Amino acid sequence: MTSPRSAFLPGLSASLPIIMGYFPIAFSFGVAATRAGFTPLEAVALSLIIYAGASQFLALALLSSGAPVLVSAFTLIAMNLRHVLYGPALMREAGREAGTRHAWAWAWGLTDEVFGQALGALARGQRFSEPYMFGLGLGAYVAWVLGTVVGAFAGGGALDQWPALSAGLGFMLPALFLSLLLSILSRRQLPVIAVAALATVAGTLAISSTSGILLGMVAGAITGLVRK
Amino acid sequence: MNWELLTVAVMTGFANWAFRALPVIARADRIAAGGWLERFLSATGPAAIGTLFIASILPALVPEVVKLLPLAMGTMAVLAIWFTRRSVVLATLVGALVHGLTVWLML
Incomplete structure (x- = not known):
């Protein structure tokens, strides 16, 4: 997170492991949503608007079982309560002078993996910058939405032909978390x-x-x- | 478009945005500076990353040694690359590659 203006591309490239981890999960979500009876547009809307993996899978179960709107919404909201801790923990490491002028936009992308990657970068001595956070968050968000689009339109079975590829992609997020853990250990x-x-x-x-x-x-x- | 779905999505999405963005905008870390909350926040990052790693491998832990081989190989690859190259991106990609290759060899 060095010089602020030029930090967008490094942020985007730092999102590569997240992109490769998110795409197959979002793909699975797109497939699951259409199998549960939702249209591809509805599946993509869930990824665009909620942007939280576990919540979205639970949303499919709640909505397709006819759970009341308020019960569904509050259950899903409760699942993501942990995200409240990410912003303050990250900004504490970023330092008092770190800018937050555009946080209303980049902080939307502060998922588990983006938080971990950003915190790891700070622990390795990089300086906090909002363009870096934009790059990091944007790569992850686009991969999540695109994965859903492909999954919703392609349907199931596409990755079934490639079990080793599917397994490797499935290990991307555990590998990322382990690497991040090592980097802050x-x-x-x-x-x-x-x-x-x-x-x-x-x-x-x-x-x-x-x-x-x-x-x-x-x-x-x-x-x-x-x-x- | 299913309006119930849209309502649930908008309520949940708004809450997610608020959880992620408002504590940053309010600089909740400054409010916490110097006190017990600051120590709590400084430990939150390592605790979160440790938690997410354990949560992500738990489903793969089955009581069959052969099925654990891809996980073990992938984990060793991540450790080897991290300790030799100190690169998070490289360690992640090589770990996933070795995991996938192990599955492919076992097919």
């Missing part, structure tokens, strides 16, 4: 990460994957309170 952060990992496993096994993620993040962050 330090002795000081170990207790936070260990507690977060244990709480995630426990929450996922005991309740659900969404609860596991929220519990992991909160438990890890609380560990940060007790350390020196």
